[in-house]
Amino acid sequence: MSEREGTFCLVLHSHLPWLAHHGNWPVGEEWLYQAWAHSYLPIADLLRRFADEGRRDVLTLGVTPVLAAQLDDPYSLRAFHDWLGHWQLRAEHAATLWRGEPLLADLAAREHRAATRALGDFETRWRHGFSPLLRSLVDSDVVELLGGPLTHPFQPLLDERVRSFALRGGLADTALRTGHRPAGIWAPECGYAPGMERGYAGAGVERFLVDGPSLRGDTSAARTVGESDVVCFGRDLEVTYRVWSPKAGYPGHAAYRDFHTWAHEVGLKPSRVTGKHIEPSGKAPYDPALAADTLRVHVKDFVDTVVSRLRELRAQHGREALVVAAYDTELFGHWWHEGPAWLEGVLRALPEAGVRVTTLRGAVAAGHVAGPVELPASSWGSGKDWRVWDGEQVADMVAANTELQQRLLALDLSGAGRDPVADQLVTEALLALSSDWAFMVTKDSAADYARRRAREHTERFDELAGLLRSGSPSGAERAAVFRTLAHPFGHVDARAL
Incomplete structure (x- = not known):
């Protein structure tokens, strides 16, 4: 297209609390290894392929220090390697149990291939931990890296000395692991209290995320905060919630793989969602072809949604607009099996639709900054206030x-x-x-x-x-x-x- 529709930023927030040595199933280390296998490995692979294609500023990637520490930890690396091997064995067992049931037998074969690819990827690109791989993505400028406080505390409830210590320590940790001190952060839970921007400025933070209601819904540009030069970006909920909201979103479609239903005898998830109120025993077997057809529809729907939103904002404000969609990284692959394929489809289709796809850094460079704004006490949790944590x-x-x-x-x-x-x-x-x-x-x-x-x-x-x-x-x-x-x-x- 001769005229650009506007600018889109995808922000992914990668975080799990410290889980090593603290339980296994159903929460504990199993949580870490599932997210690692089904989200972190495929998304890192997607970003590496984009880098190899020469793509730059594809998305903004937040990685909390406490997650990075686990993905570099020798114990976690050894234990995850064992977990991947057991995934292969579970798939082999499923192939035996499910022989004679075409969809389930096909699923077992797919699981075995996926486990084998993951094991090979881990033994080559991940063998020294996550940080060397992450550094290569940052060095290639395929992503903008966001940091954050050390253990992902809800900052508004911290004493200012503790808050500053955790933030500065987190930024230093990311610099040690990647060679880059982040200029932006994902504020944990998008938690904000008036005046926190002064601490950000003192720590060298130039930009951070808030939820859309913190900007009273006007997320069409980033804004400087208070009297500072620190910039905040707000999630556009009209677009973000198209994918995932407290009540709905693509992952709940009947054709997609069901996260909650397990075949415990093999430790695999054999079903599709089928319907919201159907018991696990009544769910239909997962059908990859049906899921792929649905995925193509949802890629197109999201691209159309972004374009429509950008046109609406341009008409409203008289200028090229910005849309920021932000999600937990773990949604893509761990919670939503088809999520990594959806991400790739969207990130390839949006530029073809005339949308500039860039990072928060790129949005600033493109001039999508207005201001100033006074932000209220807020978060991205229920009620958009602090009630979840307070x-x-x-x-x-x-x-x-x-x-x-x-x-x-x-x-x-x-x-x-x-x-x-x-x-x-x-x-x-x-x-x-x-x-x-x-x-x-x-x-x-x-x-x-x-x-x-x-x-x-x-x-x-x-x-x-x-x-x-x-x-x-x-x-x-x-x-x-x-x-x-x-x-x-x-x-x-x-x-x-």
């Missing part, structure tokens, strides 16, 4: 986290050299403050696991703090024990707090 269901956890921060800040962590006890207790405090635990409780998703995790890290912190205060020689021994369970950030220096 509501009645988690009031006890909020109080416990506040008291934990007070105990942390009351400690004397200064010293002539680094102290492994102090470093580990700070790590435990940060892990206890992860936003995931309150989210899981509020949403009643493995709530017992989430409460246990928050409590365990707090108890480890308190034990180490007592040993530190008393000068007990057993402090180093206990810190070493806890490091075998959770040691994501070797560079964390308690003295910086």
Whole structure:
């Protein structure tokens, strides 16, 4: 087309809490390995292929430091390699059990091929961990990398000293792993409190994400925040929710593979969604051809939606507009089996429809910045406020986290050299403050696991703090024990707090 329709930015937020050594099934390490196999491997492969084609600024990729740490961790790498081998074996077993049932037998063969490809990919491109691969994607400019605070805490509920420590530490961690200090961040849960932009500016953060309602729905351009030069981008919910919303979206279509229905005898998912109110025993077998036909329809529908939205915004504002769609990376492949193929289809079709596809960095360079704006206290959670992380269901956890921060800040962590006890207790405090635990409780998703995790890290912190205060020689021994369970950030220096 001779005239560009406008600009589209896809933002993916990659995050899981620290799971290594903390349970297995149904939450724990299995969660990590499923997301790794079904989302991180295929999306990294897609981005590598785009880079090989010479594509630049394809999408904006957020990777939280705590996730990157797990994808680099030697224990996790070994355990995931074993998991991939077991995936192959499960598929072989399924082929035997499902012989004589054409769709299921075909699914078993497909699973075996997918497991074999994943194992080969992992043994070559991932053998030294995620960071070398991620660095190659950043170096090639196929993605813009977003960072964030160390353990993904809900920042508005943090003491300012803890907030700054977590953010600066997270940016430093990403720089160590990739050689690039991110200029943008995915603020955990898109959580914002008035004035936080000043801390961002002080940490060198130039841009961050908020949800559309934070900009009162006017997401057609990025905006400078308050009196700062820091820029915020808002999710366009009209477009974003076309894919995934609290109530609907493409992944729930009857033809797609059902996430929730397991054939436990082989550990595979054999069914398609079939219908929202159909029991697992009544669901139809997954049919890849039917899913592929549906996928083509949904790629076209999304492209048409983006183009229509850009035209609507141009007519409304009298200028070329911006649309930002943002999702959890884990939606694509882990939660939605067909998601990676949908991503590739959309990212190839949008430029053909006359849409500039770029990163947040590219949108700034293209002039999609207006401002300033005063942002309200907000998030991307239910109600677009803080209720998921600060509501009645988690009031006890909020109080416990506040008291934990007070105990942390009351400690004397200064010293002539680094102290492994102090470093580990700070790590435990940060892990206890992860936003995931309150989210899981509020949403009643493995709530017992989430409460246990928050409590365990707090108890480890308190034990180490007592040993530190008393000068007990057993402090180093206990810190070493806890490091075998959770040691994501070797560079964390308690003295910086």
